[in-house]
Amino acid sequence: MSATSSRLIKGTTGDWEMVIGLEVHAQVTSKSKLFSGASTEFGGAPNSHVSLVDAAMPGMLPVINEECVRQAVRTGLGLNARINLRSVFDRKNYFYPDLPQGYQISQYKQPIVGEGEVIVELSGGDTASVGIERLHLEQDAAKSLHDQNPTMSLVDLNRSGVALMEIVSKPDMRTSEQARAYVTKLRSILRYLGTCDGDMEKGSLRADVNVSVRQPGEPLGTRCEIKNMNSIAFIGQAIEYEARRQIGIIEDGGVIEQETRLFDPDKGETRATRSKEEAHDYRYFPDPDLLPLEFSQAYVDDLRAHLPELPDQKKARFISEFGLSAYDAGVLVAERESADFYQTVLSKLADKGRDGKLAANWVINELFGRLNKEGLAISGSPVEAGQLGAIVDLIGEGTISGKIAKELFEIVWQQGGDPRALVEARGMKQVTDLGAIEKAVDDIIAANPDKVAQISARPQLIGWFVGQVMKSSGGKANPQSVNDLLKSKLGL
Ligand code: ADP
Numbered sequence: 101m102s103a104t105s106s107r108l109i110k111g112t113t114g115d116w117e118m119v120i121g122l123e124v125h126a127q128v129t130s131k132s133k134l135f136s137g138a139s140t141e142f143g144g145a146p147n148s149h150v151s152l153v154d155a156a157m158p159g160m161l162p163v164i165n166e167e168c169v170r171q172a173v174r175t176g177l178g179l180n181a182r183i184n185l186r187s188v189f190d191r192k193n194y195f196y197p198d199l200p201q202g203y204q205i206s207q208y209k210q211p212i213v214g215e216g217e218v219i220v221e222l223s224g225g226d227t228a229s230v231g232i233e234r235l236h237l238e239q240d241a242a243k244s245l246h247d248q249n250p251t252m253s254l255v256d257l258n259r260s261g262v263a264l265m266e267i268v269s270k271p272d273m274r275t276s277e278q279a280r281a282y283v284t285k286l287r288s289i290l291r292y293l294g295t296c297d298g299d300m301e302k303g304s305l306r307a308d309v310n311v312s313v314r315q316p317g318e319p320l321g322t323r324c325e326i327k328n329m330n331s332i333a334f335i336g337q338a339i340e341y342e343a344r345r346q347i348g349i350i351e352d353g354g355v356i357e358q359e360t361r362l363f364d365p366d367k368g369e370t371r372a373t374r375s376k377e378e379a380h381d382y383r384y385f386p387d388p389d390l391l392p393l394e395f396s397q398a399y400v401d402d403l404r405a406h407l408p409e410l411p412d413q414k415k416a417r418f419i420s421e422f423g424l425s426a427y428d429a430g431v432l433v434a435e436r437e438s439a440d441f442y443q444t445v446l447s448k449l450a451d452k453g454r455d456g457k458l459a460a461n462w463v464i465n466e467l468f469g470r471l472n473k474e475g476l477a478i479s480g481s482p483v484e485a486g487q488l489g490a491i492v493d494l495i496g497e498g499t500i501s502g503k504i505a506k507e508l509f510e511i512v513w514q515q516g517g518d519p520r521a522l523v524e525a526r527g528m529k530q531v532t533d534l535g536a537i538e539k540a541v542d543d544i545i546a547a548n549p550d551k552v553a554q555i556s557a558r559p560q561l562i563g564w565f566v567g568q569v570m571k572s573s574g575g576k577a578n579p580q581s582v583n584d585l586l587k588s589k590l591g592l
């Protein structure tokens with residue numbers, strides 16, 4: 101199946117292609133809000149982080165927070181995007197109880213960041229490019245609380261005025277996997293940059309997901325927008341459902357109305373909230389309280405020069421410097437903490453020339469595998485980088501076999517301790533003494549004349565012999581020596 105046909109959905113009238121574009125709202129990592137000095141801290145008592153500006157008291161004036169501007173520019177650079185040296189804040193007017201000003205300060209025609217590009221990682225080591233349309237700064241709204249009082253709705257203004265970056269993609273995605281990979285990668289870039297903590301459960305990162313369908317080669321269809329998604333898995337489910345819903349309507353002779361929908365995770369369905377006719381006319385106009393935002397190219401260049409190494413660069417370096425596969429390098433760089441852990445393991449190795457692939461295998465398969473099983477983050481790993489480095493050293497220098505190393509890893513995971521000392525104390529060293537191995541080989545051959553008789557007809561039986569010898573040595577015999585000895589003794 102070609103890449104094109106595998107991504108199409110079969111309908112009753114032919115094949116359909118989904119088209120997906122995302123608007124991601126990312127809360128800027130900053131101590132104070134976009135236009136006031138109030139704290140952005142999460143989880144404070146209701147209405148405890150509110151300045152007069154956030155409460156929209158008459159006569160209050162917004163003052164731009166330079167740190168939020170810096171973070172938006174850094175994010176733009178991380179998205180390989182054009183930075184606009186001049187941008188404008190507009191008022192987006194609408195009435196809602198959680199919007200005390202009666203308008204949101206946002207950027208409309210002239211955003212701070214223009215077009216860019218994100219490379220996303222797909223299964224099987226494939227990648228795809230997703231275009232960025234723009235990134236603009238805007239204020240978050242407050243929060244209405246409907247379940248605190250039997251007769252009234254209450255409002256918590258703590259979030260009011262917190263800085264958000266709205267990152268708008270081009271309609272470049274064609275599968276739900278690409279959309280999930282895009283959010284994953286965007287989140288990773290933001291976290292590397294330290295411009296958004298990416299915590300979807302706390303709502304620091306939310307996505308509006310636009311979906312349309314078309315038959316291949318046709319112009320873009322009408323889109324529906326699924327609002328406010330804060331789980332990558334649900335984004336995937338919502339897209340799959342929504343595309344099939346639209347195909348069903350069109351194939352039944354209907355038309356898609358542009359509308360806003362919500363995803364119900366319990367039912368796995370999307371449902372309409374408001375249609376285009378009810379949509380707001382926001383009457384955007386430049387905010388007269390704020391001058392256009394201007395900065396110099398030198399300011400941008402300085403921020404660019406101080407960006408951290410980002411996932412794509414790190415991945416390329418891991419591939420060229422340590423000989424990792426694209427897949428392994430991708431897994432390691434997905435989170436900055438994992439990449440750092442891997443590099444710390446390498447720095448702890450006694451032999452700096454040691455195979456980086458061996459260390460990567462241990463970090464990815466043993467450590468990450470075990471952490472996943474326990475639902476732990478890398479920061480909560482009971483096995484430290486130095487301990488894992490020692491285990492890798494012990495394997496690399498031939499002191500222990502891979503199998504014994506797994507037992508050792510388990511002991512270190514459970515009880516801690518110095519891996520090298522544990523190997524000594526528990527007699528876990530690999531037997532490289534050829535005499536001892538030869539004795540074990542001879543014993544197994546002598547005890548199994550029937551198998552020996554079959555070996556020339558079925559040479560693959562050698563595997564069974566190796567297994568028996570390894571078992572009799574408690575996994576400590578050097579597997580290569582066992583193999584060599586068996587082959588010569590059995591005449592293979
Ligand atoms: P609005 O604010 O009206 O939602 P934006 O320009 O902010 O408009 O966002 C539009 C989003 O919808 C972008 O992410 C874009 O990629 C996506 N989009 C536009 N047209 C389509 C389409 N036909 N199908 C799917 N997504 C689309």
Ligand code: MG
Nearest residue numbers: 123308310325
């Ligand atoms: Mg929108």
